[in-house]
Amino acid sequence: MTIGALPETMKAVVLEAPHKVAVKDVPTPKLEKPTDVIVQTTVAGLCGSDLHIYRGHLPIPLPITIGHEVVGRIVQVGDEVKKWKVGDNVIVPFTATCGDCFYCKKGLMARCTTGITFGTGRGLEGCQAEYVRVPTADTFVFPQPDDIPASTLLLMADILPTGYFVASGGKRLLMESLGQPMSGDIVKDVEAKKEGVCVVIGCGPVGLCAISSAMRMFEKVFATDLAPHRLEAAKRHGAIALQDDELKAAIMEATDGRGADVALEVVGHASAMTKAIELARPFGIVSSCGVHSEPITSNGYMLFHKSLRFQWGQCSVPTYFPGALGVLRDNKEIFAQFIEQKIDFAKAEEYYALFEKNKVGKTVFVLGDEGV
Numbered sequence: 001m002t003i004g005a006l007p008e009t010m011k012a013v014v015l016e017a018p019h020k021v022a023v024k025d026v027p028t029p030k031l032e033k034p035t036d037v038i039v040q041t042t043v044a045g046l047c048g049s050d051l052h053i054y055r056g057h058l059p060i061p062l063p064i065t066i067g068h069e070v071v072g073r074i075v076q077v078g079d080e081v082k083k084w085k086v087g088d089n090v091i092v093p094f095t096a097t098c099g100d101c102f103y104c105k106k107g108l109m110a111r112c113t114t115g116i117t118f119g120t121g122r123g124l125e126g127c128q129a130e131y132v133r134v135p136t137a138d139t140f141v142f143p144q145p146d147d148i149p150a151s152t153l154l155l156m157a158d159i160l161p162t163g164y165f166v167a168s169g170g171k172r173l174l175m176e177s178l179g180q181p182m183s184g185d186i187v188k189d190v191e192a193k194k195e196g197v198c199v200v201i202g203c204g205p206v207g208l209c210a211i212s213s214a215m216r217m218f219e220k221v222f223a224t225d226l227a228p229h230r231l232e233a234a235k236r237h238g239a240i241a242l243q244d245d246e247l248k249a250a251i252m253e254a255t256d257g258r259g260a261d262v263a264l265e266v267v268g269h270a271s272a273m274t275k276a277i278e279l280a281r282p283f284g285i286v287s288s289c290g291v292h293s294e295p296i297t298s299n300g301y302m303l304f305h306k307s308l309r310f311q312w313g314q315c316s317v318p319t320y321f322p323g324a325l326g327v328l329r330d331n332k333e334i335f336a337q338f339i340e341q342k343i344d345f346a347k348a349e350e351y352y353a354l355f356e357k358n359k360v361g362k363t364v365f366v367l368g369d370e371g372v
Helices: 048-054 150-157 159-177 186-191 205-214 228-236 244-254 270-279 300-306 317-330 332-336 345-356
Strands: 009-017 020-027 037-046 070-077 089-092 131-134 197-201 220-224 260-265 280-288 309-312 341-343 363-366
Touching (some): 037 089, 037 150, 037 345, 089 150, 150 317, 150 332, 159 205, 159 280, 159 317, 197 205, 197 244, 205 220, 205 228, 205 317, 220 244, 244 270, 260 270, 345 363
Parallel strands (some): 260 280
Antiparallel strands (some): 009 020, 037 070, 037 131, 037 363
């Protein structure tokens, strides 16, 4: 099924070489399998993870349409799609998953054996385009709530579930280390009781989502970043946001000299991981969702001495979507201000350069006007 005939070509943001993007006319995607849908983009996100590809740190075949965050309307539906129909407004998480492998059945979709992240050169083009082919749509796509604007819902495609994942992963490991019973319901487990001291390393868009999530789980949440304006944003999200030279002393004072129970690393840089390790208490937790593209070294004796537990990796969005949506619903006002830039595709090259230099915050490309 389709809403009229789709055009043969469409506009898309194409990465042609490291540090070089351009808006190009490319073929409009078609249904390739009966489990596919085609989504007409309302808004598409510019994410910090895109910068790893933009800078050439994660080599992929070029040229390619970039981007992995999209909210839009379904305009074509494959014959075997059961959950969706033409005209449905949907949120598309950043990785297409099968729903049936060992990992998917356990809620660990980030390690789906056939999972593909949009715009990473594995046969699935990116989402910064007028139309997006979404495979296995019945397994990982979500409906748009009517009471939240599309540009705000874009956070649910990646960074808000990721923030909830990194915070809740740290909280669950803390509960386990303290011998506390868990029900298996992630939201009930981590939000039933605020407990412990948490520190968030990095206050970019994902870091802010992690802070808002952590505020539901921990008694006290500290945060730090190199950029002063990001510290101000962290304060608005509820954290005790401090510069590096003030942070350790404040955490030690709050914990009788032990260190943070949980340190969340969301930067994806070796120095941030080292800082997380340094600030965590002995037998504490380090939970990381930062995309590390370079080798990491650390002080082996310090690790041995601290006996830390680590969680590290990519978010399984469908598993953490309900908890993240709760964070969004309870913080509508602050997240309504979260999108700092709403721009046209024509400005893609300019805004990639600005975003890389940390001169703009969360940025979205607007292609439709449905609740933006």
